Amino acid sequence: AQRVTQPEKLLSVFKGAPVELKCNYSYSGSPELFWYVQYSRQRLQLLLRHISRESIKGFTADLNKGETSFHLKKPFAQEEDSAMYYCALSTGTASKLTFGTGTRLQVTL
Amino acid sequence: GAGVSQSPSNKVTEKGKDVELRCDPISGHTALYWYRQRLGQGLEFLIYFQGNSAPDKSGLPSDRFSAERTGESVSTLTIQRTQQEDSAVYLCASSRTGTRSYNEQFFGPGTRLTVL
Numbered sequence: 001a002q003r004v005t006q007p008e009k010l011l012s013v014f015k016g017a018p019v020e021l022k023c024n025y026s027y028s029g030s031p032e033l034f035w036y037v038q039y040s041r042q043r044l045q046l047l048l049r050h051i052s053r054e055s056i057k058g059f060t061a062d063l064n065k066g067e068t069s070f071h072l073k074k075p076f077a078q079e080e081d082s083a084m085y086y087c088a089l090s091t092g093t094a095s096k097l098t099f100g101t102g103t104r105l106q107v108t109l
Numbered sequence: 110g111a112g113v114s115q116s117p118s119n120k121v122t123e124k125g126k127d128v129e130l131r132c133d134p135i136s137g138h139t140a141l142y143w144y145r146q147r148l149g150q151g152l153e154f155l156i157y158f159q160g161n162s163a164p165d166k167s168g169l170p171s172d173r174f175s176a177e178r179t180g181e182s183v184s185t186l187t188i189q190r191t192q193q194e195d196s197a198v199y200l201c202a203s204s205r206t207g208t209r210s211y212n213e214q215f216f217g218p219g220t221r222l223t224v225l
Contacts, residue, residue: 004151043112044152044200044216086151095204095212096142096165099151 002027004089006100013077013107021072021103023061023087032090033063033070034097039083047072047085057081077107111135113217115201121223122191130186130220134203141184142204142214143176147197155199158184159206191224198222 003026013019025031035047048056050063050070061072070087084104088097114133122128134141143155154168158178169175173191178184188195198221202214 006151043218046213049213088152095140095214096154096157096168097144097152097214098154099144101149101151 002031002089002091002098004087004098004100006085006087006103008103009101010104010106013105015079015107015109016076019072019074019077019081019105019107021085021087021105023070023072023100025068025070025087025089027068027089027091029091033061034088034090035059035061035070035072036086036088036099037083038086044086077105079107079109081105082107113201113203113215115199115217115220117220118218119221119223121225123225124193125190127187127189128191128222130188130199130222132184132186132201132203132217134182134184134201135215137181137205138203138215139181139206140204140212140214141178142202143184143186144200144202145197146200146219147194152200155186188222191222193224196222196224 005024033050036044037047038044059074061070063070084102086102087100116131139160141158144152146152156176157165173189176186198219200219201217204212204214
């Protein structure tokens with residue numbers, strides 16, 4: 001069965017510092033990986049997906065199949081990045097998502 | 110247009126009672142998902158509907174849990190004889206189709222269920 005691990009419950013960084021939210025997965029096939037974000041008092045929403053190879057709000061994530069990782073990175077954290085971040089994996093055609101336990105990012109001045 | 114809506118937003122019930130949670134997906138979305146998030150844990154998949162296909166119920170934790178969907182619209186998740194461990198936020202999501210694994214899922218605001 002597939003699994004997603006986010007080892008940090010809380011990551012606190014200063015504004016302007018680089019951010020890396022870690023995500024590791026276990027799945028024997030070819031997964032689709034996503035990062036979802038939940039800002040305070042808002043609903044969970046997609047931030048980015050690996051297939052798009054895009055940068056959203058300055059965030060990027062590269063799928064490393066050798067290390068089975070999909071870490072989320074941003075070179076300079078902003079206060080508005082403070083939120084809960086969930087890494088998620090989808091397999092096959094059913095698209096149901098397997099989520100990690102989430103990392104709370106706190107950006108302070 | 111409107112996003113995914115869920116009702117009620119909060120539900121407090123007594124152990125042993127049945128509850129029904131409702132989800133209205135985005136119009137035109139053929140795929141609908143239910144997830145559960147218990148305190149301090151990630152979201153757990155419960156059930157998935159795709160068009161007229163048989164639902165994927167592989168995530169339902171027990172036979173006290175069931176869900177229905179009318180065509181490609183409203184879905185209800187029913188929990189019978191609720192237990193305290195059922196306390197969680199229940200999230201519904203919909204996507205344009207469930208047959209492409211990279212499709213974005215749009216989430217509702219959730220229903221917070223508390224079983225006393």
